[in-house]
Structure formats: structure tokens, C-alpha cells
Amino acid sequence: MKEKHNTREVILQTATRLFQRQGYNGTGLNQIIEESGAPKGSIYYHFPNGKEEIAIEAISMMRKLVLEGAEKDLTGKDSAAEAFEYYLNNVAAIFDLKSCIDGLSIGLIASETAFTHEQLRYSCEMVFKDLQSQHAQILMQYGFDREQAEELGITITAMIEGACILSITYQDGNPLRRIAKQLSLLLKRSQETQGEKQNGNE
């Protein structure tokens, strides 16, 4: 019954949600306190370095949520194409109920802070690198060779991140569904080409 950490945790969860929806500059500490219901006086006790410290930990939380969510959807399917199609269609469904995009898209905070907050930029860079690695790992599990998996890892990360922006802007999940389909085709064809390579073609 360690309800001692509750306040800190609640602040962090609320901050994570707000940073994703409104960005770093668009979210004030007051709003975080109000929406979290946390005690007003507690924020600088739990986060002595203020807003930037909260953001760093929020990014870390987003990282955890995205990686775990992806892992769950991407494993145990029959092929890489099927796995990513399943994953992206699930993400699309989240965007349809436009209230909640928890654990998605650090693209906003990344591009906001790239030129102005080096520490936050670096945190985001690490998350993107983790995503690329995860995608590459998954592809190798489905039979891609390392080189091609790494090439595709960054491509998939970019496609997903871009599709999230489009879905947020359009306020529906259709762009993600389109990307799901195209990525599925790309993966099928890549795997065929890879096979040809092994059989001596080029």
C-alpha cells in the first residue's frame, strides 16, 4: 500500500498526456497541477528542476508505453507484413477516439525542442533510436537479414511518425490505415527481393 509515490506518479501521467496533445511550450505547470488534481505545493518537491525535469521523465514514460505497446502487437504473427499491419490498424483505432493518444508520437515534443532544449532533444533522439532498433529486431525475427532490417527500421519509424501527424491533423485514423496497407506491401516485396538475392540474383 505504498501510496506515497502516488502524487509524483499522477503528475507524471498527466504531464505525459498533456505534452503529447499540446506540446512542451503549449503546456503550463498550472494546467498539469489542475488536471492531475495533485497538491499544488508538491510539484517542485517531486521535480526540483522544474518543467524540464518533468518533460524528461515524461519522454521516458512515452518511450516505455510506445515500446511495450508495439512489442505486444508485433510479435506472434505469421509475417512481418501482417504484424505491422495489425499494429498500425490498432494505433489508427486509437486516433479515431480522438480523446486519447496515450503513448504515441513524441514527434511533437521532439521538433519543438530540437533547436532550443538540447537535453530534451537528446532524450527524443534516444527514443527514436530505440524505436528503429525495435523495428529492426522485429523484422529479423520474421526472417529479414540484419542489413535490410536496419534500413527498413528507420523507414518504418518515419512512416509511422509521419502518419501520426497526418492522423492528428485530419482528426481520424485513416492516414495510419493507408500507411498500414502500403507498409505491408513494401515488406512483402522486400522479403521477396531478399529471397531472390540469396538465390544468386545480383
Next chain:
Amino acid sequence: MKEKHNTREVILQTATRLFQRQGYNGTGLNQIIEESGAPKGSIYYHFPNGKEEIAIEAISMMRKLVLEGAEKDLTGKDSAAEAFEYYLNNVAAIFDLKSCIDGLSIGLIASETAFTHEQLRYSCEMVFKDLQSQHAQILMQYGFDREQAEELGITITAMIEGACILSITYQDGNPLRRIAKQLSLLLKRSQETQGEKQNGNE
């Protein structure tokens, strides 16, 4: 020699640059005035509706710059794959000199304002739709049929937007160069498949 519009124009160009680098919430009117060197008292004369009006016109300027830049790079090549590879490698080069990303990536302002400023969200949505259309048009010029061109148009838009985020975060153009290569492959294979389709396969 109509130097009368100069002030308005200078404000708009500076605002466009700053909004792209720092976002809508991260850019203050003071900064726009200071960096543009425009007269301090003139901003609400030229833009009676304040910051939001400036942003709307800035988005319109970004739209123009992106569409024209893309058009120039994408036409007159031997194939769609070659055209987009050329275009994206040029964009990548711009990201390497990380000072200037003029005319690129409305993704930041789009995701910042999607939930909070309906008019700005709508402006961004229209720009994305224009980009999709342009990409589809270009593909048709290189021989894609309409249906596939439109499917790919949104995919290409997402890939580019996502790759821009990665390049901004990593502070170099390499993600864009990787995407250029992968997109080139995707387009080649798509066009081959399309040929097979027409020959009765599927």
C-alpha cells in the same frame, strides 16, 4: 519600386521561419519583431487579428514554398523513383546546414495546434491535402494509374514528414537520405507490380 509592402512582407518571412523552427507556442510576437527588424508599432496594423492571423498567412507561405520547391525537383526526370530520390536528397542537404529549413515541414505547427486552434489545424490539413495531390499528380505523370498514385501520395507525404522530424531531431539529413533510397525502391516495385496487374496477374 513598391517598397510600401516591405514591412508586412518582412514580418511574414521572419514569422514563417520562426514558426517552423520553434513552433507556434514557442514563438512570441516580440521575437518576430526583433528578428525582422520591422517597426514595433506596425504589427497590429498589418495583422489586426494578431498572432493567429500571422500564423495563417505563414502557413500559406510555407505551402507555397514547399509546393514550388517540390515541383521544381520532381519534374523532368526519367522515372518517379529517380525524381523523388533527387528531391529528397536535396531536402536532406538543406537539413545538414541546420540553420535554414525554410519552406519545410509544417508538421510541427500542425500537431501543436490540432487540438487547440481549429482554424490553424484546418489550414494545415489543406496543405497536407495539397501535398498528397501533388505527389499523386507527379506519379501519374510518370505513368502510375490514378488509384495507385493516390494511395502512394499519402504514403509519400507521411514518409517525408516523418523523415523531416527524424532529421530535425538527429540534426542531420541522413534519415531523409535513407528514406529517399527506400522510397525509390518502393516506387520501382510498385510500378513493376502495376505492370503485372495489367498483364492479367491478380
Next chain:
DNA sequence: GTCTATATGACGATAGAC
């Protein structure tokens, strides 16, 4: 751990002189 009160500054916006 939490509270209030407050310091300090930036913000967007307006009014009115010139």
C-alpha cells in the same frame, strides 16, 4: 509533503499620440 504567497518576467493585445 504540502501549503500560501510572491518574485519576476514574458506574453498577446489595446489605446492614443504623432
Next chain:
DNA sequence: GTCTATCGTCATATAGAC
């Protein structure tokens, strides 16, 4: 068209009581 002055609001952050 441009200027100054200023309003009101918000922001982050700190100090000190409880």
C-alpha cells in the same frame, strides 16, 4: 504607418510557514 505606454494575464520559479 509607426510609436510608446500600458493593461491584464499567464508563465516559471522561490521562500518560508505548517
